Amino acid sequence: MKNKFLITVFVCVAAFATYSILNKRSSTITGDLKDFAVSDTGSIDKLFLVDRDGNKSLLTRVSRSKWILNGKHNARQEAINNLLFTIRALEVKSPVGKNLYNNTMKLMASKSVKIEIYQHGKLSKTYYVGHPTMDNLGTFMYLEHSTVPYIMHIPGFNGFLSTRYLPKENDWRERFVFHFDPRTIIGIKVINSTKQDRSFTVARNPDSTYVVSSLLNAGKSLPYDIVKLRKYLDAFSNTNFERIENALKKEQADSILKTAPFAVVSVTDDRNYTKTIQLYRKLVTASSRNQIDEQSGKPLMFDMDRFYTRIEGSDEWYICQYFHFDRIMVTPQVLMPGRLQTAEDNRY
DSSP: OOOHHHHHHHHHHHHHHHHHHHHTOOSOOTTOOOOOOOSOGGGEEEEEEEETTSOEEEEEEEETTEEEETTTEEBOHHHHHHHHHHHHHOEEEEEOOHHHHHHHHHHHHHSOEEEEEEETTEEEEEEEEEEEOTTSSOEEEEETTOSSOEEEEOTTOOSOSGGGSOOSHHHHBOOEEEOOOGGGEEEEEEEESSOGGGOEEEEEOTTSOEEEEETTTTTEEEOOOHHHHHHHHHGGGSEEOSEEOTTOOHHHHHHHHTSOOSEEEEEEETTOOEEEEEEEEEEOOTTOSOOBOTTTOSBOSEEEEEEEEEETTOOOOEEEEHHHHTTTSOOGGGGSTTOOOOGGGGOO
């Protein structure tokens, strides 16, 4: 049952849908409201998006290039930039024709995303984002206090715009597993439980030199190429997960935790902040790209493309892709002078 808040959110659109059905009115209305765009997006300090299913995201600007999601998460800046560009570049393509008016209003009353735009702390504009047109080159939108919906587009862009208005919290969240400034990293520890020769540490000395040590050979120091090492450190500035695993049930998570992670990676910065992640194999499912081992011809047990990740101290689970972690799950020998990385180095 929908709560009173959600009913209130959509009552305006629903009212116009009912009115149109009862009165069979034309959509050709002069002087109607159609100023969807906000030219000064720099003055926007808050965005609120909500849909009929109760998904909602409150995006609050805290600096020129940082937004907070629902008061607790960092928002993805590229998604913010995409939405702000859309808000600024949005133009009317055409009013909704008489033959589509009633059906459009009914659909928007039942399935649309409401966006509230705030400038300098005050609500400046509210509109509803509906479904794409049949040719996917326009998007139905309705501006609050208007009497007719419009087909909106961005000139020069061939596509619809509804996917930029995201009400679900997880769609806005930053996807960083590691997001360190390489210059601040003073320690890295990689423990590979399946291939112990890949377990090693990197430590920065006070004089900004480094020590690379193998954990297999009692902490034996290894020679390294400083260019390769800096490239390796840089990998920790942007290591992402693919998505949050919402479908994982508690009993499934408990079952995974009973198995040993195939790797544990820790990074420490110069504030002595340490972030540790645990990597677990993911069983093959019907959606896995590879089902059969090419060499043996037998069914695979584990997914060849994706695995689970858990950040120490968090209950959330993430799906990550192996190819994105190839940069950090290396063998320490890759960091040595003259050593080239091979395909075998990416099998962990």
